[in-house]
Amino acid sequence: MDFFSRKRMPVFLLDHVTEEVIYIVDRLKVRGLLMTPHKNVERIVVYLRGGKGQVGRVRPARMSQFKNKNTLVFAPYYRGSNGSEGRDHFCGDDLNDVIVGINILKEKYPQIPVHIIGFSRGGIQGLLTYQTVKATSYIIWGGVTDLLMMYEERIDLRGMLKRMVGHPKKQYEEYERRNALKNINQDSPPILIVHGDKDKQVNINMAYHLEEHLKEHNVEYSTIYEQGEGHVFRPEKEKQTLIQIHNWMDKCENKNP
Template sequence: MDFIKRKLMPADLQTHRVEEVTYKADQFNVKGLCLTPFLPVKRIVVYLRGGKGQVGRVRLARMLQFLNKNTLVFAPYYRGNNGSEGQDDFAGDDLNDVTSAMRILTARYPQAFIHFVGFSRGGIQGLLTFQKVNVDSYIIWGGVSDLRLMYEERVDLRNILRRMVGHPKKAKEAYRQRDALAHIQSDAPPILIVHGGKDKQVGIHQAYVLETHLKEVGATYKTFYQMQEGHVPRPQAMKDVLKIIQSWMANVEAYKNNEKKL
């Protein structure tokens, strides 16, 4: 299994090759952006975008935030977006776009550590896939953890949610299938919750709901709340959170390495 097409992108990076890749997910040809280091791959970071369509689209600048010389960064566009076949399903069948790509990457780099980063809408995408892929850690950043709560809080998004998922009272099965918390127990990979206290796009209550659940089931997690920040942190706060994320990934990997030695 491999990508069926690779398109070199116009990015002048000294350490990585930047490609738009095409691969099969279900019956569709879907695309993503892949930054592959010239040095051996020791870490894979999968960035799960937020938004829909051109809003929140995958951008190179965002992916560069997670880069180091041995890190491969991959971001799926999701079906129905940016030239990918199919229709965006908002944490439905489009979850296969994540797991299909990961089958390719884990086969190519079986020794690499894997970390998911789910931002905004990508939060629920990650919560529904990170255990299936058996990642080493999951970072949910300003992310949606409860779709019903999102429907209640974001009146301006109700039309989109009704169109893509349905009304919570009429499409109970669709919402049940997207209930990520029901599947997260004490044996889940460690989770880092990052959220801004002034986030108006995804309220911090989404983070609190997730934290409460993780505490109740005894899962491993850590929080980093920036109470004066919105959905996207300001420059200095952005530096702070990226430092926390890098430290988190390094600590998880160090712990895993110690486990292997034991």
């Protein structure tokens, strides 16, 4: 198992090589961005983007926030986006794009801890896949945790959800298939919840909803709730949050050496 092809990208980092990779998922050629350190890989971070299509596309600057000199960072584009074949099903078959990409990395770098970071729409993508790939931890940042809640709260997105998933009453089974919480229990890897209380794209109620479930089922978790912050944090607060995220990953790895 390996990437089908690699293309060097004009992203100049002192300690990493940046490549656009293509890999095969369900007979589709799916693309992603890969930052590989020059030094030995000691940590893998998988960044799951938000949005769809050109909205929320993968950006090298964002990926770079989660690396150090020994961290490999990978971000799938998802099928139907940015040159990937197929059609985006919004947490449907496109979940395989996440799983297969991570499995390629796990085979290439066995025994290396894998942390997944899901932002916005990527939040629910991660909740639905992080257990399957046996992630060391999962960080959900401003993330969607429940599509039914999203349908109720974001009237402006109902048309998109009807097209991509269906109507909550007529296609209830499709929403139930995307229920990210039902299989999370006390044996699940730890979760870090990051959210701003002024987030207008993904209401902080999503984070509270997830926290309630984790608490009820005795899942290890921690929270970073930032007062006055929106969907995208202001630079100084973002910098502080990134330090906390790196510390979280260190903590989770030290628990499971």
